[in-house]
Amino acid sequence: MYSQGLIGSDTSSEETPEFLAAFQKRIDAEEKVEPNDPMPSGYRRTLVRQIGQHAHSEIVGMLPEGNWITRAPTLRRKAALLAKVQDEGGHGLYLYSAAETLGVTRKQMTEELLEGRAKYSSIFNYPTLSWADMGTIGWLVDGAAIMNQIPLCRCSFGPYARAMIRVCKEESFHQRQGYEIVMKLAQGTPAQREMAQDSLNRWWWPSIMMFGPHDSDSQHSDQNMEWKIKRFSNDELRQKFIDATVPQAEYLGLTLPDPDLKWNEDKGGYDHGKIDWDEFWAVVKGHGPMARDRIRDRRKAWEDGAWVREAALAHAEKRQARKVAAE
């Protein structure tokens, strides 16, 4: 699922201008960079941070939906939600592996997350209050993630691009099952319709914030575009997402909660109202309604699993010792 515009990165590099120019030439020729290739330290640092944030987002992203698995209304919905949450866990693992090729370990990244030092997508610091939220998340949050992730399949860093190709293949199911949930509710009883609309009201703005700050306010975007880590700016991706989503909402007969949303003939896209960036930054900094719970839950999962990890390691050592003794 769930990448967000990169939050806070330092793209400065210490290498010589010749080195940087040679690297840029490779990038401009659309050559992929592989883990052992020479690369600017800023490029490496930016990727470790971005892939790490992306991986954490997948893992934390399992929590808001995991919250509803036991309460899914039918077996069909439960099976789908379970499969989706399992996918998100898988996405986290592909991404941690991609980051590890840059010389950071999954253990370090996990520790950073558990100690509250790592960022993850702001969207997961909102609570999932009703079953309709399972639909809205699939439709909007996975939908926004797809917009972000499709261009990442062409990212200049090979392992990240390859991980994204796998992820994107799996996302379409996430969005479609979500839209189907919302559609069922929108076509249901008045109470169900209301539940769908309420959910949309709560998730619309956080979803369009997922693309990150406006281009005019994001300092590192230019260097990341030049290195072809990013292919489209935050605002370009947000625009694509809004243009794709408006007709989907119209089909459902639901209203997007933005009175200023209207078609702009000149630009061939929708204009939207003002985004509450104070809310965005507050949530990114961990003041979202659920921020404390998310880290607490991840920590609990990690601690509760400690004996399993220890037992597995002890078992592996014992088997190894037996093997050696038998030789």
Place this chain on the structure above:
Amino acid sequence: MSNEVPLWEVFIRPRNGLAHKHVGSLHATDEVMALQAARDVYTRRGEGNSIWVVPSVAITASDPDQAAENFEPTGDKIYRHPTFYEIPEEVGHM
């Protein structure tokens, strides 16, 4: 005992007749767990019918700094390619 769980590289054969292909990596304490995790992480949608797992430390890779010495000479050995040789058209396809 180091409590870093070792890294494994995962290879999957999409179907009989094709070679196993590298798909990614994962952490597991031993080969049994590595195979189970590979099944869960990399074959959720019919990606293949056979999995290999190899400890990442067992792989020896060529040095990217020597890529030019290693691979560029083959570029000018054009006589290794069939199109280097002229065969008259009357002879037919060869």
